[in-house]
Amino acid sequence: MKAxxxxxxxxxxxxxxxxxxxxxxxxxxxxxxxxxxxxxxxxAIMERALESARxxxxxxxxxxxxERGRILSRAAQILRERNRELSELETLDTGKxxxxxLVADAASGAEALEYFAGLAPAITGETIPxxxxxxxxxxxxxxxxVGIGAWNYPTQIACWKAAxxxxxxxxxxxxxxxxxxxxxxxxxxxxxxxxxxxxxFNVVQGAGAVGGALVSDPRVAKVSLTGSVPTGQKVxxxxxxxxxxxxxxxxxxxxxxxxxDADLEDAVGGALxxxxxxxxxxxxxxxxxxxxxxxxxxxxxxxxxxTEAMVMGDPMDEATHIGPVISAEQMEIVLGYIESGRAEGAxxxxxxxxxxxxxxxxxxxxTIFADVADEMTIAREEIxxxxxxxxxxxxxDEVVARANALPYGLAAGVFTRDLARAHRMVARLQAGTxxxxxxxxxxxxxxxxxxxxxxxxxxNGHAAIEHYTQIKAVHxxxxxxxxxx
Numbered sequence: 287m288k289a290x291x292x293x294x295x296x297x298x299x300x301x302x303x304x305x306x307x308x309x310x311x312x313x314x315x316x317x318x319x320x321x322x323x324x325x326x327x328x329x330a331i332m333e334r335a336l337e338s339a340r341x342x343x344x345x346x347x348x349x350x351x352x353e354r355g356r357i358l359s360r361a362a363q364i365l366r367e368r369n370r371e372l373s374e375l376e377t378l379d380t381g382k383x384x385x386x387x388l389v390a391d392a393a394s395g396a397e398a399l400e401y402f403a404g405l406a407p408a409i410t411g412e413t414i415p416x417x418x419x420x421x422x423x424x425x426x427x428x429x430x431x432v433g434i435g436a437w438n439y440p441t442q443i444a445c446w447k448a449a450x451x452x453x454x455x456x457x458x459x460x461x462x463x464x465x466x467x468x469x470x471x472x473x474x475x476x477x478x479x480x481x482x483x484x485x486x487f488n489v490v491q492g493a494g495a496v497g498g499a500l501v502s503d504p505r506v507a508k509v510s511l512t513g514s515v516p517t518g519q520k521v522x523x524x525x526x527x528x529x530x531x532x533x534x535x536x537x538x539x540x541x542x543x544x545x546x547d548a549d550l551e552d553a554v555g556g557a558l559x560x561x562x563x564x565x566x567x568x569x570x571x572x573x574x575x576x577x578x579x580x581x582x583x584x585x586x587x588x589x590x591x592x593t594e595a596m597v598m599g600d601p602m603d604e605a606t607h608i609g610p611v612i613s614a615e616q617m618e619i620v621l622g623y624i625e626s627g628r629a630e631g632a633x634x635x636x637x638x639x640x641x642x643x644x645x646x647x648x649x650x651x652x653t654i655f656a657d658v659a660d661e662m663t664i665a666r667e668e669i670x671x672x673x674x675x676x677x678x679x680x681x682x683d684e685v686v687a688r689a690n691a692l693p694y695g696l697a698a699g700v701f702t703r704d705l706a707r708a709h710r711m712v713a714r715l716q717a718g719t720x721x722x723x724x725x726x727x728x729x730x731x732x733x734x735x736x737x738x739x740x741x742x743x744x745x746n747g748h749a750a751i752e753h754y755t756q757i758k759a760v761h762x763x764x765x766x767x768x769x770x771x
Contacts, residue, residue, distance in 0.1 A: 288321055291322065291468055296471050296488060298484045299483075300484070302331065304328050307326040307491075309325055312467065315381030315648045316601050324467050325491065335488040336459060339430045339488055347427045352407045354455065355405075358449060359404075360481060361396075361476050363480075368476070376441055379440060380564075384604050392469075401730040409453075411424045421759060424757070425751070425755040426757075430458075430505050432508070434511045434512070435461065440462050440466040444460055446734075447460065448460065456508075456754055459488045498521075504528060510745075511536075518536040533741075533743030535745060538740045539573060541572065542560055543685055543698070545581075545701065547703045548702050549701070550588060554589050559726050560573075566652075568726060570697040574658075574665055608649075611672075616671065620650050623671070624637075624650075631659075632659075634655060651672070653672060654676065665677065686711065693738055696740035697736070698715040699722075700723075718736040718737045733745070
C-alpha cells in the first residue's frame with residue numbers, strides 16, 4: 287500500500303523536491319507500514335516558497351474579489367468531484383475510518399472554499415460623515431500568511447486557513463504536520479487546476495524547526511496555527527517579535543455537562559461523538575463528561591453498551607467506526623493515561639488497553655472511566671485518544687465552577703430539556719465554542735476558536751475575515767486647511 291507523492295513540496299504552482307532535507311517516513315497507522323517518504327524543507331526550499339508567495343500576492347490582491355471567489359468556487363467543485371479519492375488518501379495519511387473522511391475532510395474543505403468564495407465580494411468598508419468632511423475605510427489583505435496544520439484533520443485545517451486568506455487577497459505558505467503531509471499537496475494541485483495563480487498557496491514539509499523558520503521570517507504578516515498549547519506558546523512568542531498577527535486554535539479539556547432531565551440517548555450520543563470520533567483525536571472533545579447523579583448509572587450503562595457495539599477495524603472498510611490513533615508514540619501516550627486512571631482510582635467501565643488482533647496497527651480500545659475526581663490526571667490533561675472521563679455532579683453552580691477550573695477554554699456542551707438553564711449555563715462556561723443538545727458540530731457559518739490557553743482569534747464565519755485583513759482609514763478634507771500658523 288503506497289501513497290508516494292510526486293515530490294515533497296508544492297511551490298510556485300509545481301511540485302519541488304530537495305533530497306538534502308531530512309527524510310520523513312509516513313506510516314499508515316492501521317498497519318504501521320511505511321507508505322511514503324518526504325523530505326523536510328531546507329532553507330533554500332523555504333526561501334523559494336516565501337519569495338514566490340510574496341511575488342504573487344500583490345497581483346492577486348488587485349483582482350476583483352468576485353474573480354478570486356470564482357477560482358475558489360471551482361476548487362471546491364474539484365474537491366467534491368474527487369471526494370472519494372481524496373478521502374481514501376486522508377484515511378491512509380491519518381488512519382481515520384473512511385466512514386468519517388468521506389464526510390468530514392475534503393467535503394468540509396470544499397465547504398470552506400465555497401463559503402469564503404461567496405463572502406469575498408461582500409467584504410466592504412464604511413463611510414463616516416464628519417460634517418463637511420468625511421472618512422472611509424478599506425479592508426486590505428495582510429500579505430503573506432503562514433498556516434501550520436495539525437495531524438487530525440489535514441485537509442480541513444488547510445482549507446479553513448487557506449480559504450479566508452485567499453478570498454481576502456493574501457498568499458499562504460502552509461506547513462502540514464510531519465505525520466500527515468500527503469493530502470495538502472493534493473489540495474495545492476486542485477487549487478492550481480481551478481485557476482489559482484502560481485505561488486499563492488505553497489506547501490512545505492517539516493517539523494518544528496521548519497515552522498519556526500517560517501513564523502520568524504520578516505516577509506510573513508500573519509500566522510495561523512492549529513496545534514498543542516506548548517507549540518502555541520512558542521509560535522505566539524516568535525510571532526510577537528515581529529508584531530505579526532496570530533490566530534491559534536490549541537488544545538483543551540472541554541466539559542460536557544449532562545443534566546438529569548436530558549434526553550438520555552441524545553446525551554449518550556453526544557458524549558460518544560465528543561470522545562470517540564476520529565479515535566478521540568479531536569481538540570474540542572468533551573473529555574470531562576459531567577453527569578448529574580440522578581441519571582449517572584443509566585448514562586454509564588447506555589454509554590458502555592453503545593461503545594461496545596462500535597466496530598473497530600480496517601479504516602478502509604466503510605462499516606468501521608473506530609480506527610487507530612495516529613502513531614506508536616501517541617498510542618503509548620494514551621495507554622499511559624489509561625494506566626494513570628486505573629492507578630489513581632477511577633473505575634474502568636469498558637475498554638482499557640490496546641486492541642488485540644490488529645498486528646502492528648496503533649489501535650486503542652474505546653475506554654470509559656467512571657468515579658473520576660477533578661484532581662485525577664485523566665481529568666486535568668488532554669489525552670487526545672479514545673478515553674472518556676465521567677464525573678458526577680449535584681447542582682448547576684457546582685458543575686460550572688468545576689467545569690471552569692482548568693486553564694483551557696476551547697469548547698463546552700450542555701444537554702438538558704430546560705432551555706433557560708441551557709442558555710444560563712453557556713453564558714457562564716468559559717469556552718469559545720459551546721453546544722446545546724449537540725456536540726462537535728462546526729458549520730462554516732459559525733465562528734470557531736477558544737478562550738484562555740485554548741487559543742486566540744477565530745476561524746470560520748465572518749469573524750475569520752477580521753483576522754486576514756487590516757482596516758485602512760482615510761480622512762477626506764472637503765474645505766480649506768485650518769492651520770493656526
